[in-house]
Amino acid sequence: MTDSTSAAAPNGSVRRPVQLTPMQVPKASDVLADDLRERILRGEFPEGTALPPERELVAQTRMSRTTVREALRILEVQGLVQIRTGRAGGAFVQRPGEESIASTVSLLIRGRQVRLAALLETREAVEPACAQLAAKYRTDTDLEALDRANDAIAAEGTLAEFLQANVDWHVAVAVASHNELLTGFMGALSRAIYAATDNQGFIDASVRKTTLRAHRSITDAIRKRDAAAAVRRMTRHVHEYASAVLEVEDRTEIEVPGD
Amino acid sequence: MTDSTSAAAPNGSVRRPVQLTPMQVPKASDVLADDLRERILRGEFPEGTALPPERELVAQTRMSRTTVREALRILEVQGLVQIRTGRAGGAFVQRPGEESIASTVSLLIRGRQVRLAALLETREAVEPACAQLAAKYRTDTDLEALDRANDAIAAEGTLAEFLQANVDWHVAVAVASHNELLTGFMGALSRAIYAATDNQGFIDASVRKTTLRAHRSITDAIRKRDAAAAVRRMTRHVHEYASAVLEVEDRTEIEVPGD
DNA sequence: TGTTAGTTTGGGTACGACCAAAGGTGCGGT
DNA sequence: ACCGCACCTTTGGTCGTACCCAAACTAACA
Secondary structure: OOOOOOOOOOOOOOOOOOOOOOOOOOHHHHHHHHHHHHHOOOOOOOOOOOOOHHHHHHHHHOOOOHHHHHHHHHHHHHOEEEEEOOOOOOOOOOOHHHHHHHHHHHHHHOOOOOOOHHHHHHHHHHHHHHHHHHHHOOOHHHHHHHHHHHHHHOOOHHHHHHHHHHHHHHHHHHHHHHOOOHHHHHHHHHHHHHHHHOOOOOOOOHHHHHHHHHHHHHHHHHHOOOOHHHHHHHHHHHHHHHHHHHHOOOOOOOOOOOO | OOOOOOOOOOOOOOOOOOOOOOOOOHHHHHHHHHHHHHHHHHOOOOOOOOEHHHHHHHHHHOOOOOHHHHHHHHHOOOEEEEEEEEOOOOEOOOOOHHHHHHHHHHHHHHHHHHHHHHHHHHHHHHHHHHHHHHHHHHOOHHHHHHHHHHHHHHHOOOOOHHHHHHHHHHHHHHHOOOHHHHHHHHHHHHHHHHHHOOOOOOHHHHHHHHHHHHHHHHHHHOOOOOOOHHHHHHHHHHHHHHHHHHOOOOOOOOOOOOO
């Protein structure tokens, strides 16, 4: 060990200067989790099927139950399985959904204290695109969801109800784009922006009216499959909203409720 | 228990018909994880500080070590702590970064078999916005990174090198926007698109040349803080790239390497 | 003085036992 | 024959203990 050349070992055999990498011993639970994850993503287990019971996995893998459980827990946190207790319980395979993106984004937003301005900037980037695609790909079901959200806004309920309906509409637009990535992003953004604008009561009757009109006009463009108009109006709508918010509360840090 | 009205208990006290909700017993490890996560996000522990050792947490929480470990593992998966072994080891607090978003998005993409077209659509939404903000907020350091990536493209290396340099440039644009959310999204998208276009060799010398020219021209707009030009050129560049890719490989499923 | 063999602190894994939840089963009553 | 309830079985959740391994510190030894 003191020198890197060959040396005679006490018993006369030759010690070769074996060079080995700094070593990295992956944790057993990670290995199992990686394997299972790979198989799940590969589609080896259809959605809804139950993985073998923990004790069964223990037998198969020769790992301890602790390790197996940790692996399953990892997959659960990543949204790849859902664990249920009870007799017919177990780890049920599921495809990761928008919630997993939304919660991760929430973590990033809170953890890094992303500025409200950055949130709004991002929305200004994403939503017009959603509107455009929605105009291209929307189904009648999508339109119904949009109309329903607009009706809820017109209902003039409490502030919370208004904000919720507002979020619902925006998410509905994203859903209508039939792009799961954009939908996931928008879901995350909406939640965060909702939380950020919740307490600050700059929303009065006129704001609601303006919002409703803008939504209806955009919904119309989507209905008519007028992508250009949808983009234009959405861009304007989101930009105005952003300006309004920033005017009231400039340079504010965000608070997002936990997932 | 057999009847829901009041009844005299054996000892003479009255049994009131208490009505209780269907009950929801959260898992112990989740409770701990939630608590720690909340504190971390609240900034109670500065980045880099070590949480108490597992055995210490066991003493404080009166939970078993298994439970404590599971909680820490959850936080690790969520990117909130990093666990190191050894004497000075432990769970070290860290803020979730772009990688956590990227890996989550990768899971979504693979798990839901998001179409390549959807990926490109999303990029067409996000990147122009990045370019715009980059033109507004770029620093000299950002420009250096952009130029470096462009030089790497000009170097005419292997396909892998070209693709990597390409990704680097796009990510550099996102970074220059100084918007952590957009950066995170772009990181995830780039990785996925990189993986999707890797094996299909539709990239020849002319494509490289075109790419380089587009990048240089966009970089220039960013350098001159010409937001409008940056948006316009980036929109065009990304759109052309998307068209080209889709022309070659239409309706293909994606493969993304694990995180 | 430098090397090396403990020593200490901390995470990683393994068992084994028992609790809790939930579906299934069978016995007894009607 | 049918219904209801007590009991059993399966499967995850928690606990406690013991032991191993990695890393950093310490002290003895050459």
